[in-house]
Amino acid sequence: MAIFIRISAFLFYFLLVSLLSHQIMSQPQHMHTFCDKLSENFTQTSQYKSNRDTLLSSLRDRSSLETYYNATVGISPDTIHGMFLCRGDITKTSCSNCVKTATLEITTNNCTNIKDAIVYYEECMVRYSNVSFLSLVESGPWASRYSVASFPDSFFNPFQRTLSDKVEQLIILTASKTSLSSSTPYYVKDRKQVNNFDGSYTLDTMVQCSPDLDPANCSVCLRLAVQGVSSCCNNARIAQFFIPKCFLKYDTSGLPTTQSPSGSFSVHAMKGKHNTGASIIF
Template identity: 75%
Template sequence: MATFIRFTAPLFCFFFLFSLFSHQTMSQPQHMATFCDDRLSDNFTQTSSYKANRETLLSSLRDRSSLGTYSNATIGLSPDTVYGMFLCRGDLTKTSCSDCVKTATLEITKNNNCTSRKTALIFYEECMVRYSNVSFFTLVELDGPYVAKYSLATFPTSLFSSFQQTLSNKVEQLIILIASKSSLSASTPYYVKDISRVNELEGSYTLDTVVQCSPDLDPANCGVCLRLVVKGLSGCCTNARFAQFYLSKCFLKYDTTGLPTSQSPSGSSSINVMKGEHNICPRL
């Protein structure tokens, strides 16, 4: 049975940085958004045991980041226990994963709004890192933070409806496939990439789809998380030719090639980034 943890509306304040296509080198992790617990009751002092435990936890995650794409850790005793994890995109090299996690664990404490917060989550295109005073392991966060990055270039109107069904069907296929890759003994647990040729009467194109879940989820919760992603996409970017959608426990990316060229409002290569706290993207 799927298990959920729900975030209340005031729980997070959002500190967001647009991550557009730029001239930065590929080796530099691309920051997307940082989320911090906004409740004053969940602050800690700079001399507290919680702060020391947080630093130990982040150091441990940095050390483990060269070993694989995922790790979690628990440091300290109650009431100062800190839970943390990182998850790298499954197609990264060990070096790229480690570079991203090291950057994220340092930057998450430099954010002035997160310095004294007991809960924080930072998204990069390549990885995410989070810590909290409450365990989030094995849980799907029904109303947790999300980040969406998508192309402003859109599908031709004639293909729009059929593409939505094609993408939904493809994700369902990959949810079944990803269950076989849930073991931590797999080289890249819970990561599947698929490239398919889609032939329609109105036109043909190639659909490149990637799905990934955090290995602490069971297969049922992985499926729940990915279906939330599809639902989130329907609220922000259903007709985008390219999109990435990040939740705290799963990720979906798709790209299409071979379609007729169309122009977005700001040019066909323009990218938009959105963030929020619910699984349906609000319009900004």
């Protein structure tokens, strides 16, 4: 009996540790939450609040089935529009977990009574608004995440040319991957082995657009993301840049890097009506 109890206790402990480890590993990585303080407010007893609850519940339900979904709830003046978009390279379980986490985050963090909000995670984005945003290209709010580690000066110019050429290829390819031709529309990733006189390295690149954009606007959105990366993350070895309808991500390995003395984690927020954003540096 004592042996059985010890074995049972060990199995219980093992299962508990495994469950907790899985939960920790599967937590989506929050980047930034934007609450448009210039938009209208609503009260907790209003019809808009009820419509928002219905909308966010719908987004959570659909996130286990799809990587993208949009919905509109209610009639004017209490209409609310919402959407989620998950990264094309994550599982349905991770997508659902991210959207569920985001729909909780977006109703807190000072967005409780705000009619327009958007939250970015590394794995997904969720937004809602009293103004329709479907089919529109928007330059902000944006969120970026990039590494402190950067390239030595001798690698910078060749790397920039290689990255620019590769991203342009992916933009053209992405615009052709519509919902009729791909299980994950407007999503492309690529791995390239780069060889030059200073050495070789691996470049992983990923781009994705929201399916509510047409091909031309998908290209426009991704080029805005390219401009954003150039502005925020110049010479970074790893970078991600998100705007409301698309994102760009690249990663390199195999090259020597330089790093700032602190190597610390920090967040920088920039404010402006049409250019609100936040950068995470790691």
